[in-house]
Amino acid sequence: MSECENDPAVFSSDTLPSDLRFMATLANGYLGTRIYSDVIHMNGVYNGEGGNCCRADIPSTVNVRLTVPDESTAKKTYTLNTRTGTFYTTKETKDFLVTQQIFAHRSHVHLMVLTIYVERMAISKKPFTVEIKSLFDPHSQNIDFMRGQDFMEAMYIHGETLIPEVKGAARQSVHMISMPLPESLTLLPNEQSGSWQFLTAVADTEEQVKECFVEGQILVQSDQLYSSHVSAWAALWSESCISLRGCSKLNQALRGCLYYLFSALPPDKSTDFQYIGLSPGGLSNGGNGEDYFGHIFWDQEIWLYPVVLAFYPRLASILLKNRIRTLPAAKSIAAQQGYLGAKYPWESAVTGYEVCNEDIYGLEEIHINSDISFAFQQYFYLTQDLEFFRKEGGWDVVCSIAEFWSSRVTWNPSEMCYDIKGVMPPDEYQSDVTNSTFTAVGAKYSLQFATEMASHLQIEVPSEWMEIAKKIKVPFDPEKQYHPEFDGYKPGDIVKQADVVLLGYPLMYPMSPQLRKNDLVMYEPVTDPDGPAMTWNMFAIGWLELKDSTRAQQHLNKCFTNIQEPFKVWSENADGSGAVNFLTGMGGFLQTILFGFTGFRITKNCLLFDPIIPEDIDELQITGINYLGNVLLFQLAKEQATVVLTQCYEVQGMALEVVLRDSGEIFVLDKDQPVSFRLGPGKIQTRCHTDSSELSTKYYLGNELCFLL
Numbered sequence: 001m002s003e004c005e006n007d008p009a010v011f012s013s014d015t016l017p018s019d020l021r022f023m024a025t026l027a028n029g030y031l032g033t034r035i036y037s038d039v040i041h042m043n044g045v046y047n048g049e050g051g052n053c054c055r056a057d058i059p060s061t062v063n064v065r066l067t068v069p070d071e072s073t074a075k076k077t078y079t080l081n082t083r084t085g086t087f088y089t090t091k092e093t094k095d096f097l098v099t100q101q102i103f104a105h106r107s108h109v110h111l112m113v114l115t116i117y118v119e120r121m122a123i124s125k126k127p128f129t130v131e132i133k134s135l136f137d138p139h140s141q142n143i144d145f146m147r148g149q150d151f152m153e154a155m156y157i158h159g160e161t162l163i164p165e166v167k168g169a170a171r172q173s174v175h176m177i178s179m180p181l182p183e184s185l186t187l188l189p190n191e192q193s194g195s196w197q198f199l200t201a202v203a204d205t206e207e208q209v210k211e212c213f214v215e216g217q218i219l220v221q222s223d224q225l226y227s228s229h230v231s232a233w234a235a236l237w238s239e240s241c242i243s244l245r246g247c248s249k250l251n252q253a254l255r256g257c258l259y260y261l262f263s264a265l266p267p268d269k270s271t272d273f274q275y276i277g278l279s280p281g282g283l284s285n286g287g288n289g290e291d292y293f294g295h296i297f298w299d300q301e302i303w304l305y306p307v308v309l310a311f312y313p314r315l316a317s318i319l320l321k322n323r324i325r326t327l328p329a330a331k332s333i334a335a336q337q338g339y340l341g342a343k344y345p346w347e348s349a350v351t352g353y354e355v356c357n358e359d360i361y362g363l364e365e366i367h368i369n370s371d372i373s374f375a376f377q378q379y380f381y382l383t384q385d386l387e388f389f390r391k392e393g394g395w396d397v398v399c400s401i402a403e404f405w406s407s408r409v410t411w412n413p414s415e416m417c418y419d420i421k422g423v424m425p426p427d428e429y430q431s432d433v434t435n436s437t438f439t440a441v442g443a444k445y446s447l448q449f450a451t452e453m454a455s456h457l458q459i460e461v462p463s464e465w466m467e468i469a470k471k472i473k474v475p476f477d478p479e480k481q482y483h484p485e486f487d488g489y490k491p492g493d494i495v496k497q498a499d500v501v502l503l504g505y506p507l508m509y510p511m512s513p514q515l516r517k518n519d520l521v522m523y524e525p526v527t528d529p530d531g532p533a534m535t536w537n538m539f540a541i542g543w544l545e546l547k548d549s550t551r552a553q554q555h556l557n558k559c560f561t562n563i564q565e566p567f568k569v570w571s572e573n574a575d576g577s578g579a580v581n582f583l584t585g586m587g588g589f590l591q592t593i594l595f596g597f598t599g600f601r602i603t604k605n606c607l608l609f610d611p612i613i614p615e616d617i618d619e620l621q622i623t624g625i626n627y628l629g630n631v632l633l634f635q636l637a638k639e640q641a642t643v644v645l646t647q648c649y650e651v652q653g654m655a656l657e658v659v660l661r662d663s664g665e666i667f668v669l670d671k672d673q674p675v676s677f678r679l680g681p682g683k684i685q686t687r688c689h690t691d692s693s694e695l696s697t698k699y700y701l702g703n704e705l706c707f708l709l
Contacts, residue, residue, distance in 0.1 A: 013565070031043075041057070041284060047172060064135070096118060111201055112231075115226070118686065120193065186547075241258065242622050256596050266315070279294045306591055306663060309379060341399075370401070425485060428496050435482065501538045504543045505601075532573065545610075549615070561574040570586050594622065597613065622637075661682050
């Protein structure tokens with residue numbers, strides 16, 4: 001394998017992984033496929049009822065194998081270029097170079113493209129023929145496809161999923177038009193090179209798929225199909241990136257994580273489809289019996305959302321809007337279980353009803369509710385987008401979750417506190433426990449944030465919410481000075497994954513450095529070494545908070561065993577088992593850099609930072625951090641930090657400044673004017689703090705300044 005030391009964005013190898021589950025994936029938020037897989041998946045298209053619900057398989061038109069003369073002597077290379085979101089297979093002989101290129105178009109998201117290039121490497125008057133073996137079969141185990149009338153000499157098939165997610169619901173439609181593949185392609189004696197493009201369009205209506213296919217053909221004819229795709233990826237990387245000098249292995253791992261996460265998201269612009277959300281295995285995976293069936297969990301809000309929010313608040317709002325859309329189903333679940341408000345499912349697909357195939361998780365792993373509320377809270381603190389809560393449904397979710405917790409707690413007269421009984425904590429080795437610490441803190445935050453938001457919106461809510469929040473029991477052992485995972489937890493009991501350590505980050509639960517350390521020391525040796533990939537990143541962030549970069553590095557290094565070569569595809573478990581293209585693990589890894597190395601914390605009034613740069617890193621650069629509609633670039637070296645305001649709004653009283661904690665120095669941030677200071681803790685805030693009345697007149701979202709009517 002070539003490590004591509006000079007280009008961390010390119011992963012190349014002369015062999016394929018022995019387990020083809022670890023092939024690279026291509027996606028654009030609407031379509032996704034794994035290279036050499038026989039299926040494509042489409043955003044929001046699932047088949048099966050309840051716990052049998054999974055992503056529906058659409059037959060892949062880009063699963064093609066090429067054979068060249070002298071195949072056995074040809075040099076083969078397989079390359080994922082994350083810079084352009086493109087996969088290449090090349091076969092080279094002394095006479096010819098054949099390249100097979102595949103991409104899911106980044107901006108024209110209904111298009112999947114296969115291109116074949118042939119180039120002579122030597123002077124020859126002989127024809128050269130490439131044989132094409134397509135594994136396309138216009139049938140599916142999940143969709144009743146039928147052949148329609150050809151369109152523009154291309155095959156048109158359409159069908160509906162077999163079984164709806166909920167009884168009585170409509171089946172989902174899929175329409176696909178694909179250019180036919182010949183059995184071979186020939187470069188004639190008088191031709192030095194040749195290229196052939198094969199276009200596939202997928203949509204949920206006949207009208208739309210035909211429109212998209214025509215758009216694709218126009219791009220082909222104007223020679224803009226690939227260039228427009230490359231331009232879209234270039235714009236994305238210029239807006240948001242994490243890069244470093246000093247550790248090429250880490251740099252490549254970061255690039256891979258960002259690529260797979262970004263490719264699972266839709267473009268950061270208005271789209272013609274409703275994005276459903278992020279599942280642990282991404283859009284390319286999640287068929288029947290694999291990769292959690294493509295369902296959406298807490299993985300989205302806790303492990304992936306923080307990275308999306310920091311770079312793309314608008315996309316973060318789309319993830320939240322899906323929770324708004326499915327609120328009626330969450331309310332129905334709560335009512336069925338005998339509670340007020342809304343209870344979100346542990347696993348969801350399109351409808352918002354529970355699709356987990358084991359009842360215990362849906363009934364007991366209720367921290368999903370507070371995970372969602374916390375995501376709404378972080379969004380508000382980063383954007384001050386009050387209209388999102390006032391007019392777009394955000395308040396309804398926050399309020400409904402608070403109502404749920406107010407009815408879910410039980411008063412404990414002997415301890416004069418509120419208990420939360422019968423739950424499963426993030427540590428899924430436990431169930432039916434009382435007062436899961438993580439669940440309790442999340443419930444407390446949900447009630448507090450709902451009360452805070454009600455004040456901004458001038459809505460009256462029950463005063464009991466704050467009283468309950470104040471008295472929810474958060475287990476604490478005064479003798480050992482640590483947080484037990486739940487009432488009755490015995491020190492030494494094995495823990496599946498990150499649980500109590502999440503109190504420090506991302507929840508930022510107030511505690512002394514010593515208590516934070518005690519929690520880390522208590523749970524570090526008893527956390528299952530074979531547990532899921534994201535766990536060790538939370539220990540790393542904890543030790544980075546405490547400025548112990550050595551121990552943090554030990555945990556970060558554990559994550560590399562989950563990265564499967566050569567295309568940097570993560571497995572859920574270190575032995576390669578579990579979900580593949582495991583975005584959850586990648587999200588945790590990215591957070592170690594984005595929030596651990598930098599010390600970024602999104603708070604009510606400011607963006608905190610407290611960077612620490614490990615010994616093997618010379619410089620860390622983060623491009624595209626959003627705060628109140630402004631965009632920031634951070635360069636962090638051993639002794640110095642530099643902040644550049646790359647995009648801003650000239651709004652009176654809302655300019656940003658850097659305030660250093662130790663010295664009290666203040667630096668005003670002016671557009672494109674770097675501000676440098678000695679590495680250390682501080683915050684970024686507005687020069688004139690906005691009071692609650694001003695919040696009702698203006699807010700920031702992405703790169704737009706919006707005024708409320």
